[in-house]
Amino acid sequence: MSTIRRVGLLAASGAAAVAFATACGSSGYHSSTTPPPSGPSSTAPMTPSPGQSATTVKVTNNGSLSQILTDSNGFTLYRFDVDSNNPPTSNCNTGCIDTWSPATVTGQPTGTGVDASQLSTITRPDGTKQLTFHGWPLYRYSGDSKAGQTNGQAIGGTWWAVTPSGGKAMAASSSPTAPPSTGGGY
Template sequence: MKPRQIVCAPVAVLVAGVLALSACGPEIATTNSGAGGDQETTETATPTPTASTAEPAAAGDEGPWPGPEVPVVIETTRQDGWTDYLQAADDKPIYRFDNDSNDPPTSGCDEECAEVWNPVPADQITAVKGVDEALVGSLDRPDGTKQLTIKDWPAYTFAGDTKPGDLTGQGKDGRWFVMAPTGAKALTTEQAEKQKSGATVLTDTKLGAFTETILVSGEGRTMYRFEADEPNAGTSACEGDPECNEKWPPVLADNGLDVVEDCVDPDLVSTFTRKDGTKQVAVNGWPLYYYFEDRAPGDIKGHGLGDVWFAATGDGGKAEKAGGS
């Protein structure tokens, strides 16, 4: 039975407690929804600058982003069609990159990439508004500069954004996404409403441990496949085992399914009815599961267990870790 398919608008992402993840991250649409719309800045208390939000460069010093474009303030904003996201003081939105890692914080964008996707220089920021101070940090880049991180995700601006309201970098190459104040991918308002309804979001994300993207829920929860299953059989080998069901709960679509189409081919997504009447999600015929020990976005504690459980890729395949599975 084909699930209800929803055109990708998210991120899926990785928003704490929400996601869309989207991941394609994603955790969001590849279109510039609401671009140019009215913006409003969320007024919040300014956290006390930490070591990662150091004093700006002294007058006359030229940092990696010199002159009037220096983003001395990062703040939370919103425009029509979007939930809260981060922007620099010059109204440039802040982005995150799926080829980066947040464990440890690592940037996968340098040289020519960094000329287009400008790393936000941590040592030139005087305030970060609307963000939990504990989430604000920095990483050392190969050129010796420090880059701002939010929840350990490196932050960038996009050279293609030239006027207030631009979100032209959103969804670029399926790897660049506007950043939420939590460090996750920002959500469109439509996607946020769908997630509130309890719909399962099927998207993917790039984790530093893996050589490719893996399937995750809207909250960033890793999805797995089970070698004991038979693809396209319309059954789960785990279903009749209470212990297996407890440790590996199925990915269900009882409240609807939101497929992030830029991340996952909707034609590969299906559901089947379990013996208890619930509908389990399958990709390319492989039933999908969560692992009960995964507590936070990015957890992959179930991968490789018993050599039969593996994080699933967007085509239903087994994900491989860097250096081997």
């Protein structure tokens, strides 16, 4: 392999690693109006405690995003564009899960207002079962301290609240694009 080709491959690999780390990291907040979370909230648990099951997914009406999926406690469920739905694969591991908690389940997932045949699970590296919908692994965002919040929406242009059809939730007049620039570069 030529030196030029090796350098090109190395540069491409490095760029991909930086993009992935940025998407998963806790510094990828989408605007200056959404402050980073200060830590876990005592309002409600982000993941079920041992013995508690978060197996119910429901459709919730949410102002600007219309209908989205939430867990049984009303917390928004998100999908990550870097994951895969075919086959269902989570690429949010290690540091990423500090901000994006996998929606874990203990038992058979069920749904209210969703196609229950599209609910399933994958086994994470630690052995826990993560909820999937239409094959996409689902997560909760640490910046959502109360039920109904969607502070994780569009972070890094890769994290999205989930629609009842498994798609990316969008505001009524928007399309799936990168978040607006903060003014840099002009």
